[in-house]
Amino acid sequence: MVSWRGFRARRAAPKNSRPRVSQRPRVVSRVQLGDFTPDLDVYLGLAAYLQLALFESLGRASSIAPSTRAKALTGLVATSTLERHKSLLTEIERTGGDAPELMQPHIVVIDDFQKRTGSGDWYEAILASYVAAGLLNDVFSRLAAGLPDDYRERVVAALERGASSDETQIVAELSLQISVDPKLASRLALWGRRLVGDTLLVARAAIAASHESADDERLEPVFTELIAAHTRRMDALGLTA
Amino acid sequence: MVSWRGFRARRAAPKNSRPRVSQRPRVVSRVQLGDFTPDLDVYLGLAAYLQLALFESLGRASSIAPSTRAKALTGLVATSTLERHKSLLTEIERTGGDAPELMQPHIVVIDDFQKRTGSGDWYEAILASYVAAGLLNDVFSRLAAGLPDDYRERVVAALERGASSDETQIVAELSLQISVDPKLASRLALWGRRLVGDTLLVARAAIAASHESADDERLEPVFTELIAAHTRRMDALGLTA
Numbered sequence: 001m002v003s004w005r006g007f008r009a010r011r012a013a014p015k016n017s018r019p020r021v022s023q024r025p026r027v028v029s030r031v032q033l034g035d036f037t038p039d040l041d042v043y044l045g046l047a048a049y050l051q052l053a054l055f056e057s058l059g060r061a062s063s064i065a066p067s068t069r070a071k072a073l074t075g076l077v078a079t080s081t082l083e084r085h086k087s088l089l090t091e092i093e094r095t096g097g098d099a100p101e102l103m104q105p106h107i108v109v110i111d112d113f114q115k116r117t118g119s120g121d122w123y124e125a126i127l128a129s130y131v132a133a134g135l136l137n138d139v140f141s142r143l144a145a146g147l148p149d150d151y152r153e154r155v156v157a158a159l160e161r162g163a164s165s166d167e168t169q170i171v172a173e174l175s176l177q178i179s180v181d182p183k184l185a186s187r188l189a190l191w192g193r194r195l196v197g198d199t200l201l202v203a204r205a206a207i208a209a210s211h212e213s214a215d216d217e218r219l220e221p222v223f224t225e226l227i228a229a230h231t232r233r234m235d236a237l238g239l240t241a
Numbered sequence: 242m243v244s245w246r247g248f249r250a251r252r253a254a255p256k257n258s259r260p261r262v263s264q265r266p267r268v269v270s271r272v273q274l275g276d277f278t279p280d281l282d283v284y285l286g287l288a289a290y291l292q293l294a295l296f297e298s299l300g301r302a303s304s305i306a307p308s309t310r311a312k313a314l315t316g317l318v319a320t321s322t323l324e325r326h327k328s329l330l331t332e333i334e335r336t337g338g339d340a341p342e343l344m345q346p347h348i349v350v351i352d353d354f355q356k357r358t359g360s361g362d363w364y365e366a367i368l369a370s371y372v373a374a375g376l377l378n379d380v381f382s383r384l385a386a387g388l389p390d391d392y393r394e395r396v397v398a399a400l401e402r403g404a405s406s407d408e409t410q411i412v413a414e415l416s417l418q419i420s421v422d423p424k425l426a427s428r429l430a431l432w433g434r435r436l437v438g439d440t441l442l443v444a445r446a447a448i449a450a451s452h453e454s455a456d457d458e459r460l461e462p463v464f465t466e467l468i469a470a471h472t473r474r475m476d477a478l479g480l481t482a
Contacts, residue, residue, distance in 0.1 A: 052303065052316045059300010059319070062293065063355075068348065069341040072330075075293045078300070079323040086320050089313075100310040107309065114304075 031211075031218050034145035038210035043147065044092050045102030046110075046206055047140050047159070051085035052103070053110045054133055057118055061125035070122055073173050077129060080162025084137075087158030091151060109205045116198050123177065123184060124191050127237075130170045131195045132202070134233050135226055137163055139203045142222075143210050171236045178238060189239040196230050196241070272452075272459050275386035279451035284388065285333050286343030287351075287447055288381050288400070292326035293344070294351045295374055298359055302366035311363055314414050318370060321403025325378075328399030332392060350446045357439050364418065364425060365432050368478075371411045372436045373443070375474050376467055378404055380444045383463075384451050412477045419479060430480040437471050437482070 058078035065071035092099045117128045137159045144155045178185045203226060207219060216223075227241075234241035299319035306312035333340045358369045378400045385396045419426045444467060448460060457464075468482075475482035 056304045063297045082320040100313045
């Protein structure tokens, strides 16, 4: 089990201020995700399985969408999620690996995440997609810096596919609904806090799978940046992270 | 409500023999789907919503897949389903239409189909996808012949995207599982018979939406062909239709 203390303490930082490493006493050698050299098979298997899991959640979200517009939006987000998945499968093929075999070791972590965050109505489900895809695609994009040269660019391009447009559209739809129903704001803010904790556990597992000595203390600046980006995503919805 | 008698009678025809119209007494003026001139908005809205509904079912199927290989296969099929959906949205944009608005009128028919066929385990869910996507993409491809020239080719290309490869892979996986567990064969054969009836109701609604005078009798040769193609799809699995 992972201690929650670190996440909580960092989350309490003032909004929109990203603490710089230089402001803190340096007691350990801190790291950046780009310094890591992920095992290609582990990285691709986990990244591909994550997109598949996000697609599943979006399938459920679509089936409980409150309007055809919400359903259509869910379909768009699912499309780019599966396009990312497909591109990652292409990279797995390039390595000569077998996708189901490479995805298999990561089922427990991801399915556990799905179980903990997969309930709720459409608003909660689409927020979960926004928060988890935003944070975890960010983690994988940074980790990609340590992949072999010929994979790095293609993998980053795959992960970024549709991401910006999806986020814009989710923000537009959720902001509209929040403006219509102000109670939704507090419910989603609460849900966002729950989600970020669960999502960071997956991020941590993804990082640990890429680096043996990736202990929490050395990773502190990484988590700080991830949480700052999460805070910006919640800000975009007018919600407090 | 639609009478089932016609479907049942036709289904009892000998396997793999596609009755030609010339063998039957011509008492009514029979039609081919290519003779119809579908309303472009109705056609695109229904076709786009159908792909979205198929994606939802695949999301549920993925979440109950019995193996990572089955899950990966489900993801592949969902990817091409959403690619078809996305291409149809592009065509809707081209008309200047609003996708959610054009999809809205078709929710009842499709959601009702989903409710009647959306239960069961992964094997039943993936067979439902195979049967429904196979038959309904076939219907929409034929109806596309009556679309305006500049839409026809693009729409048919969109509908055919990934279809053949998806079918091959579903057949490979289901055949493998049927060979391991012969009881699965009878269960899936039974399920296939239930599915074809429900799927033909959707086909009929799609055709009716394209042509006011599309009564059952005039459409008989169309249904005969659709059922013959369905029989071939079940044959490919070694199952009796």
